[in-house]
Amino acid sequence: MPSSIAPVHVIGGGLAGSEAAWTLANSGVPVILHEMRPVRGTDAHKTGGLAELVCSNSFRSDDHEANAVGVLHEELRRCGSLILEAGDAHKVPAGSALAVDRDGFSAMVQSRLEAHPLVAIERGEIDGLPPADWDSVIIATGPLTSPALAEAIQSRTGSDSLAFFDAIAPIVHTDSVNFDVAWYQSRYDKPGPGGTGKDYINCPLDQDQYETFVQALLDSEKMNFHEWEATTPYFEGCMPIEVMASRGLDTLRYGPMKPIGLTDPRTGRRAHAVVQLRQDNALATLFNIVGFQTKMRHGEQVRVFRTIPGLENAEFARLGGLHRNTFINSPRLLDGSLRLKVEPRLRFAGQITGVEGYVESSAIGLLAGRFAAAERLGRQPEQPPRTTALGGLLAHITGEANPETFQPMNVNFGLLPPPDEAETITVNGKRRKLKGLDRKKVQARRALADLDLWLGRPRVAVE
Numbered sequence: 059m060p061s062s063i064a065p066v067h068v069i070g071g072g073l074a075g076s077e078a079a080w081t082l083a084n085s086g087v088p089v090i091l092h093e094m095r096p097v098r099g100t101d102a103h104k105t106g107g108l109a110e111l112v113c114s115n116s117f118r119s120d121d122h123e124a125n126a127v128g129v130l131h132e133e134l135r136r137c138g139s140l141i142l143e144a145g146d147a148h149k150v151p152a153g154s155a156l157a158v159d160r161d162g163f164s165a166m167v168q169s170r171l172e173a174h175p176l177v178a179i180e181r182g183e184i185d186g187l188p189p190a191d192w193d194s195v196i197i198a199t200g201p202l203t204s205p206a207l208a209e210a211i212q213s214r215t216g217s218d219s220l221a222f223f224d225a226i227a228p229i230v231h232t233d234s235v236n237f238d239v240a241w242y243q244s245r246y247d248k249p250g251p252g253g254t255g256k257d258y259i260n261c262p263l264d265q266d267q268y269e270t271f272v273q274a275l276l277d278s279e280k281m282n283f284h285e286w287e288a289t290t291p292y293f294e295g296c297m298p299i300e301v302m303a304s305r306g307l308d309t310l311r312y313g314p315m316k317p318i319g320l321t322d323p324r325t326g327r328r329a330h331a332v333v334q335l336r337q338d339n340a341l342a343t344l345f346n347i348v349g350f351q352t353k354m355r356h357g358e359q360v361r362v363f364r365t366i367p368g369l370e371n372a373e374f375a376r377l378g379g380l381h382r383n384t385f386i387n388s389p390r391l392l393d394g395s396l397r398l399k400v401e402p403r404l405r406f407a408g409q410i411t412g413v414e415g416y417v418e419s420s421a422i423g424l425l426a427g428r429f430a431a432a433e434r435l436g437r438q439p440e441q442p443p444r445t446t447a448l449g450g451l452l453a454h455i456t457g458e459a460n461p462e463t464f465q466p467m468n469v470n471f472g473l474l475p476p477p478d479e480a481e482t483i484t485v486n487g488k489r490r491k492l493k494g495l496d497r498k499k500v501q502a503r504r505a506l507a508d509l510d511l512w513l514g515r516p517r518v519a520v521e
């Protein structure tokens with residue numbers, strides 16, 4: 059690796075680490091990529107290959123006109139992503155989704171990196187904080203970061219800054235809540251620090267509705283824990299809602315669905331039970347259902363949660379879950395270029411930053427690579443526009459998400475600013491604000507146009 063520029067060390071040769079290494083090397087910065095497999099394995103990976111897909115072979119929707127992950131695909135392609143190039147080269151038929159032949163995909167990522175003159179791949183675990191003379195490091199060790207490194211990160215960042223499990227409550231698009239039924243109020247109208255007394259969205263249930271809802275939770279189909287997840291003792295603090303429901307008819311009414319301190323403005327009384335939603339992002343376009351982490355199947359969640367009064371037409375930005383997942387509290391710990399504030403030589407990328415999914419992890423890998431390359435070459439790292447999917451994800455994890463409730467997040471249009479007020483459509487001769495699909499299309503077009511300006515390339519029309 060003959061170069062006068064000192065190398066950047068990337069730890070973890072998964073999706074994010076491979077993307078970061080490729081981005082750095084293509085910017086002219088040498089990289090040493092450290093991957094512990096096959097010397098040491100994880101509970102989910104099966105091979106020694108770089109960028110192994112641990113479960114599904116799908117990168118989800120490839121629709122760049124109306125789907126946020128499709129927009130992210132297209133942005134990554136335009137940024138020169140290796141993960142998307144290999145995905146496109148090894149795609150298998152999957153309707154409007156981008157699904158890949160996992161072996162061909164991983165082999166291509168590995169061979170491209172092995173062939174790059176500025177990339178050196180070293181196999182072995184990094185079992186503590188990187189040595190002090192590594193002055194620029196990207197940690198991209200993923201949801202199954204080896205325990206020794208996870209503990210070192212935890213001791214550097216503080217015990218409540220690294221989680222070993224996610225406990226994801228479903229997240230709803232605010233504009234899909236029915237405010238003829240739901241209302242804004244904090245319990246006992248308490249403003250708390252920084253609130254207004256109207257910080258939560260509340261959905262009321264009468265006794266019949268509550269008992270039917272509890273029964274629906276109990277009857278719903280659930281996902282299984284992996285064997286190695288089931289034996290990890292982290293569950294008491296973040297118990298799935300259906301497990302709480304199974305402990306007694308009133309357990310939820312004394313737990314996350316307690317109605318005290320809340321008055322339904324339609325009746326002037328306290329409801330039998332209340333589902334509360336808490337603001338999830340600074341734009342207030344997303345609210346999470348408080349305490350509703352769940353192992354219910356995704357289709358079941360939509361069906362059962364839409365029986366909650368006020369959520370009949372809820373659109374979900376993401377559904378609930380509970381998984382083994384190592385991630386840091388990025389909104390508290392990282393600066394805008396993904397550096398650890400207390401030790402800026404360390405950057406983070408991928409799922410460990412609290413994004414969720416193959417494509418999102420790759421996206422943060424690409425950004426970390428760009429930022430580290432700029433820094434190494436003496437340039438100012440430039441953040442992508444806030445209106446792009448890349449910019450929305452980055453802003454979410456580096457400051458806009460609430461650090462108190464931070465949980466891993468997929469890309470979705472709620473992370474992007476709403477369309478300009480001036481954007482309206484005419485229906486039956488009347489101008490009205492954009493909604494639903496029309497709104498997503500405007501956000502998608504704006505994202506790609508702004509990305510092109512940022513990249514300094516002519517605007518591209520995509521078929």
Ligand SMILES: Cc1cc2nc3c(=O)[nH]c(=O)nc-3n(C[C@H](O)[C@H](O)[C@H](O)COP(=O)(O)OP(=O)(O)OC[C@H]3O[C@@H](n4cnc5c(N)ncnc54)[C@H](O)[C@@H]3O)c2cc1C
Binds near residue numbers: 417
């Ligand atoms: C069981 C499971 C199933 C999942 N299924 C899906 C799915 O179907 N679809 C989806 O979109 N997302 C899925 N995810 C979520 C996530 O998007 C993927 O895990 C994704 O691979 C994350 O990319 P990453 O690069 O951050 O981490 P990874 O791809 O896991 O890469 C991290 C790499 O770091 C290495 N490593 C770890 N510790 C060290 C160390 N100390 N030293 C050196 N190397 C180290 C690992 O061996 C690994 O190769 C799943 C996660 C898990 C745990």
